[in-house]
Amino acid sequence: MPARGGAQLSRRLGQKKQRLLEAEQHQSPPDGAWTPSPREPSLGLPATPGPQRSIYFSSPQGRPARLGSEFFDQPAVSLARAFLGQVLVRQLDNGTELRGRIVETEAYLGPEDEAAHSRGGRQTPRNRSMFMEPGTLYVYLIYGMYFCMNVSSRGEGACVLLRALEPLGGLETMRQLRSTLRKGAAGRALRDRELCSGPSKLCQALAIDKSFDQRDLAKDKAVWLERGPPGPTEPAVVAAARVGIGHAGEWAHKPLRFYIQGSPWVSVVDRAAERDVQA
DNA sequence: TGGTCGATGGTCT
């Protein structure tokens, strides 16, 4: 593997350490920083089995909670930001609902974006869903063993990569899915922070694979997006360089990755970018 | 705790 892979990971590990420290120090985060959302106690208890309340079609207020196609019909940068705070829901065949709040995304802008699979207008069988209507899932295999999940946005070949979730429900099922799919599955139990803190981790945790490619996030029965509960304050959003695209020249440095500042669920923290936070 | 590197196979040139 290229040397940059190792260096990149090393940086990430260092940043993670800092983040853990910071998350533990911030019992009550300052305005604009991450605030915990309501969730089940994270005591490693299994998600409630059997029939579960579903807010598939309506919220407690009676208005539709599921985000429809109009939500996805916006430019990639705008959609990438709009995703933050919304809740991704995956319903398994047995009815179990896995839920996670989106805390980190990346925008891929289309033909002009040297880091996008659609760069130069390339359209192949693999990336066809990038060119389909906004809200279409683009799921592809990476490094021969992982999946990444994108959502098509407005704009030819433009999409948003989902990079990290704050797990909200079904954590034990996520842990099982992640452990089963990991190499050396007999290892220790994964911590909550390790469940969805990366684009392929979240695909494992939610059982998203190639069969989800070209599905419509606005209409699918097994996966959808719900409006996240509004917090007391608008979360501060960090715009940073995207991850793992060192080959893309100037495009590698553009601030097209977005994450909720201070969230301990983010995969990679960029301290330099955080000095220039846009709330 | 931090840094290195191998796994693995579809996709593209």
Added chain:
DNA sequence: GACCATCGACCAT
């Protein structure tokens, strides 16, 4: 045949 929007095991400190 090379590349790859990743991940985690392993080793040195």
